[in-house]
Structure formats: C-alpha cells, structure tokens
Amino acid sequence: MNNQLSADIVIIGGGPAGLAAAVAAKKNGIDRILILERDRELGGILNQCIHNGFGLHTFKEELTGPEYAARFIGQILELNIAYKLNTMVMDISRDKVVTAMNREEGLFEVRAGAVILAMGCRERPRGALNIPGFRPAGIFSAGTAQRLVNMEGYLPGREVVILGSGDIGLIMARRMTLEGAKVKVVAELMPYSGGLKRNIVQCLDDYGIPLKLSHTVVDIKGKERLEGITLAEVDGRGKPIPGTEEFYSCDTLLLSVGLIPENELSAGMGVELNPVTSGPRVNESLETNIEGVFACGNVLHVHDLVDFVSEEAAAAGKNAAAYVRAAKETAGRAAERASFPAVRLTVGTGVRYTVPETICAERMDEHQTVRFRVGGVYKNCYVSVYFDGERISRRKKAVVAPGEMEEIMLTKKQLMEYPDLKEINVRIEEA
Amino acid sequence: MEEKNLICINCPLGCMLTVAMDGKKIVSVAGNTCRRGDTYARKELTNPTRIVTSTVRVLGGSESMVSVKTKEDIPKGKVLECVRALKDVVLPAPVKIGDVILEDAAGTGVSIVATKNVQ
Known part of the structure; x- marks a missing residue:
C-alpha cells in the first residue's frame, strides 16, 4: 500500500x-x-x-x-x-x-x-439467550428498534413485549408507547431491574406498563411474523417454574438483555x-x-x-x-x-470488577477514580477499601445494585503513605 | 402525618425520597442529595410534569428525522396530546438546535424545539 x-x-x-x-x-x-x-x-x-x-x-x-x-x-x-x-x-x-x-x-x-x-x-443478541421457538420477523434488539424509530422513522410493530429491563428497553417502552404502539409487559429474568430507577418511574410507571421481575420468555410463536410469546416465572436459579406460563399476543419482541x-x-x-x-x-x-x-x-x-x-x-x-x-x-x-511497581486492585465480596486494575503511585494524578460494579443488590452496606488487609476507608450506602456503577476515590497521598503496598481490595460489607 | 415514597427522576442517581405530608400539605422532603430532589418531590405530588421528547420528519436533509423536545416540562396529563400534535409536522431542511418546531404545544404554552442539527 x-x-x-x-x-x-x-x-x-x-x-x-x-x-x-x-x-x-x-x-x-x-x-x-x-x-x-x-x-x-x-x-x-x-x-x-x-x-x-x-x-x-x-x-x-x-x-x-x-x-x-x-x-x-x-x-x-x-x-x-x-x-x-x-x-x-x-x-x-x-x-x-x-x-x-x-x-x-x-x-x-x-x-x-x-x-x-x-x-x-x-x-447481546437473541442467539446468546437460548430462547426456544421459531425465528420469525419481529424480534429486535432494543437499540435497533431505537435507531429505526428515532433516526430512520419506522415503527417496528404495534403490539410489543420487552424482554430485559436494561435502560434501552425501558426507554423504548416509553418511546414505542408515545408512537402509538401498545407495550404489554416488560419481563426481567433477575429479581431486580438492570436499569436506572428513574427510568422505571418515568418510562414504565408513567404509562402503566407492568414490569415482571423473575420472568423470562419460554416460547416464541409465529413462523413468518411473530404472533406471540409465552412468559414464565423463574426460580432462584433462573429455571422456569412449570405452571406459571402465560401467553401474550404481540407482533414485536424487543430484547434489552x-x-x-x-x-x-x-x-x-x-x-x-x-x-x-x-x-x-x-x-x-x-x-x-x-x-x-x-x-x-x-x-x-x-x-x-x-x-x-x-x-x-x-x-x-x-x-x-x-x-x-x-x-x-x-x-x-x-x-x-x-x-515503578504497580499496585494490584482486587475485588472482595460483592464487587465484580474494578477499572483500573493496577495503579502506580508514582505515575498517578493526585486523585484516581476507581469505578466498579457490584454483583447483587445490597442495602445499608459499606463500600470498604483495604490496603494489604488493613481497612483504610469505608463509606455507607443506602443501596447498591448491579445496574448502577459505583466509584471510590484514591489519592496519591494515601498510596505514598504505604510505600510497600502490594494490593488494594474493594469489597462490600454488611452494616 | 402521612409518608410518601418517591424516586427522583431528575438525574440518573435516582434518589429515594421520603415526603412527609399533612393532608395535602407537604411538610418535609428527605433523602434527596440536591436541591432538584426537593423541587421534584413538591411538584410530583401537586402538579407532576415531564419533558417530552420525540422526532419529526425532515424533507431534503442529510437525515430523515430530527429529534425534538418540549422547551420546558409540561403537565404529565398533556404528554400524549403533545406527541399527537407532532404527528403530521414535516420540516424542510436545514434545521438547527433550538429552532422552534411548534408553539404552544397542546395548549401548554410551552414550545417544542429541535435538539439536533440537520443540514
């Protein structure tokens, strides 16, 4: 070239x-x-x-x-x-x-x-979900539907079920409603929503759209075009509970998973x-x-x-x-x-990951934001930071949830006080 | 005294608010982390309002749709009427952010403005 x-x-x-x-x-x-x-x-x-x-x-x-x-x-x-x-x-x-x-x-x-x-x-596409049933037209990822409605000017369907309560799914529940579609239900596999609380209030509650937690799609009906889906409640391990199946007729299924x-x-x-x-x-x-x-x-x-x-x-x-x-x-x-040796950031109880994963005290700015997500919903807990096994800070939180990113702040001064520091551990502790 | 629980929708923090009410009178708001939460709680329990966003068709532009919003929040009960009023609006390109698309939407006295530049 x-x-x-x-x-x-x-x-x-x-x-x-x-x-x-x-x-x-x-x-x-x-x-x-x-x-x-x-x-x-x-x-x-x-x-x-x-x-x-x-x-x-x-x-x-x-x-x-x-x-x-x-x-x-x-x-x-x-x-x-x-x-x-x-x-x-x-x-x-x-x-x-x-x-x-x-x-x-x-x-x-x-x-x-x-x-x-x-x-x-x-x-995440349908293929990653293992939903049984046919593969008719009418199944979209929520973001695809968002692009079709908001940028291309097409309404993908009239009767809608949304699987997954991620933010895009919640936003699309409201958007499709405003454009004249009937959103029948939002189903979420987990016992909590993956989206922001404000979106549940202003996108679902405002329009009377039900949110069914611990529910998933167990069957898809329709060969050419989607005709309906079956929802079922799931147990603690995410397995559908027999006898809880409920059929919803719809021409569109949005995935926000x-x-x-x-x-x-x-x-x-x-x-x-x-x-x-x-x-x-x-x-x-x-x-x-x-x-x-x-x-x-x-x-x-x-x-x-x-x-x-x-x-x-x-x-x-x-x-x-x-x-x-x-x-x-x-x-x-x-x-x-x-x-310059780098200090490793590790995760303890409740914390899934941190960004960044290593910190070099010599090279860092005065303040370093460390962002992380938790693995479950914890109420009245502490976000604690340990330097080589010694707790150096803890902050009280009324609630933390997987859907909302958390952060802690580390300072250069803190790290400089521990010249032989090897590991910083972030964890959630019960109050 | 009665207590009502709300979730503030002003920003993605989604603060959980507890409002103490004496009949129809709001006595106190707690749980908010900023001033907006207090204002929201008082409004939500007396005259709930929302910003409405939608899209409008554009003719002869680089894009076929332009996004729009109500310039201020409008009463919750007027949201659907407001979106319906936009249904048949078609704009010639170009459109600039802030251009007024529709005045006095659904009799609210609030205008609808473009939120995107379309050449």
Whole structure:
C-alpha cells in the first residue's frame, strides 16, 4: 500500500468517548489527532438517544443525547480536530498501524503514535439467550428498534413485549408507547431491574406498563411474523417454574438483555481483556498491556451515564497526550515503566470488577477514580477499601445494585503513605 | 402525618425520597442529595410534569428525522396530546438546535424545539 498516513493519536470511534478523548488530547498539546468513525456522522449512540437526562454532571443542565453530542462535536470543529466518517477500521497492528477503509479512499493505513480505543459496545443478541421457538420477523434488539424509530422513522410493530429491563428497553417502552404502539409487559429474568430507577418511574410507571421481575420468555410463536410469546416465572436459579406460563399476543419482541464491549480490534492486536467486563485490562492511565494503547468508554466497561464516559475518556485523552509527548522527548520510557511497581486492585465480596486494575503511585494524578460494579443488590452496606488487609476507608450506602456503577476515590497521598503496598481490595460489607 | 415514597427522576442517581405530608400539605422532603430532589418531590405530588421528547420528519436533509423536545416540562396529563400534535409536522431542511418546531404545544404554552442539527 502506498497510501500511508500518520498521526500522533488515532482514536477508534467518534462516539461520546472518542470525542471527549480527542478534545482532551488536543487541549493537552497534541495537534495531529485523527478520529475514525464508521457511521455517517459523529456522536455515536447519542444520536439515537433522543430522550433527556444527559449532561447534568458535565454541563450542569439537562440535555437530550443529540444536544450532548453537539456540544462535543462543536468543540471538535472549533479545535480543528481531523475526522473521517463512513470509515471502517479493519485492523490495528501491535506496533500501532491502523488499517481502515472507506468509499472515497479505499484501503489505507495510519501510523499512530498512540491509539485510543473508543469503539463502544454492542447489544447481546437473541442467539446468546437460548430462547426456544421459531425465528420469525419481529424480534429486535432494543437499540435497533431505537435507531429505526428515532433516526430512520419506522415503527417496528404495534403490539410489543420487552424482554430485559436494561435502560434501552425501558426507554423504548416509553418511546414505542408515545408512537402509538401498545407495550404489554416488560419481563426481567433477575429479581431486580438492570436499569436506572428513574427510568422505571418515568418510562414504565408513567404509562402503566407492568414490569415482571423473575420472568423470562419460554416460547416464541409465529413462523413468518411473530404472533406471540409465552412468559414464565423463574426460580432462584433462573429455571422456569412449570405452571406459571402465560401467553401474550404481540407482533414485536424487543430484547434489552445486556451490552458487550466491542473488542474484536483490541483482541486482534493482542490487548489483554478482562473476562468480567469483556473490556481491556488497564492501569491508572487507562493504558492497556500494550504501551501507548489506551481505552475508554463502553469499550472498556459498559457505563450507565454518558457523563462518566466523557470524564473517563478525557482522562484517556490526557494520558495519551502525555505518552506522545514523553515518547518524543525520550526513548527510555520502557525503562521508566519497569522501575515503578504497580499496585494490584482486587475485588472482595460483592464487587465484580474494578477499572483500573493496577495503579502506580508514582505515575498517578493526585486523585484516581476507581469505578466498579457490584454483583447483587445490597442495602445499608459499606463500600470498604483495604490496603494489604488493613481497612483504610469505608463509606455507607443506602443501596447498591448491579445496574448502577459505583466509584471510590484514591489519592496519591494515601498510596505514598504505604510505600510497600502490594494490593488494594474493594469489597462490600454488611452494616 | 402521612409518608410518601418517591424516586427522583431528575438525574440518573435516582434518589429515594421520603415526603412527609399533612393532608395535602407537604411538610418535609428527605433523602434527596440536591436541591432538584426537593423541587421534584413538591411538584410530583401537586402538579407532576415531564419533558417530552420525540422526532419529526425532515424533507431534503442529510437525515430523515430530527429529534425534538418540549422547551420546558409540561403537565404529565398533556404528554400524549403533545406527541399527537407532532404527528403530521414535516420540516424542510436545514434545521438547527433550538429552532422552534411548534408553539404552544397542546395548549401548554410551552414550545417544542429541535435538539439536533440537520443540514
């Protein structure tokens, strides 16, 4: 290929994470930035999230998804940051050569000083669920239906059942109702909802849509087009209880059953993934096991709040900028990295994972946010942090749930007081 | 005195609010982590309101739909009427964020504005 470009930082994905990372990198002194986006416009998933509730943390006002995206797109244009649309990244090599293609330029390569992975996530499909029955038309992932309704202007059906109470499913229950469809029920396999509490109030309760917890779809009826589904209650292990089956006629089934970080490119280049998050393992700089390759947003771990994506991505952008500057000034960064020991973050009772997974006290900022999710619903509990077995902090929480990401803050000062620290453990403790 | 439990919908924190009521009078609001929670509880129990978001067709633009919202929150009972009023609205491109799409939606006195730029 004689078609090789170069950039100091190449950002894979122009959604909320990619945009915030680009803005931060530019503000930290890097000019040669390139964003590669596969869709026809910047903004990613925000473009189809037309509901309000975004930006209270970032902009101190309540915005819709497209408005939130527009704030960042405005900055991209103002800061003259380069981007290519309708461009699909095919491969990233370990030495950071990005292979991409689009209709105008064909196949091309970009040699990158640093790479920021910001590809977002995908919805878990029907195939991952083992629902018995036929495979008729009318079964959509909730996000697909959201795109059809909000961006393409099509209503996928009139009588709807939603499986899974993730936020997109709840939002779509309201959206389909407003567009004239009848949403009969939202069924959730778990005994608690996977979505935000506010969405249950304003998307289901407001419209009298029932939420059936500990229920799942056990049969799908209809050969060409969906005709109905059968719901059944499940026991503590998720197995349907015989005799609890109930038939619902419907022409549409929406699935809102989880999101999976989209890491085919990361895995292809040798980035190590955490099996719990399905996202890259990262250190305090949000840098993966490959030097100069950073990750942020939903490709790293699935978030509930775009505000936190922007915050995390800005950190990745800033750190990537520092990496590029350091790499230009000195070739000895590898030696520097090896000389600082990293502290491992581990999870105790109730905690499923942490991002990051390692922290280096010497390299960290004054404050380090550690984000995590819990594995179940805990009431009146403590979020506790242990340094090598010694509890150094605990914070009371009225309730923690898997659907809502939690965070703790570590300070450089704290870590410096424990020079021989090996392990930081985060766990949930009963009050 | 009567207690009512609400979940604040202003932001994704979803604070659990406890409202003490004396008949129809609100005596106190607890459980909120910010000022918005107090305002929400008082409003939700007297005159519940919502921001309404939807989409409207665009002709001759880079996109076929543009997203819109009520500029302010409107009474909950007017939500469906408000969406119905948007059903047959078609806009010529271009549309800019903040453009007024419909004035006085469903007699609420609140206008509906675009939330996306369409070239």
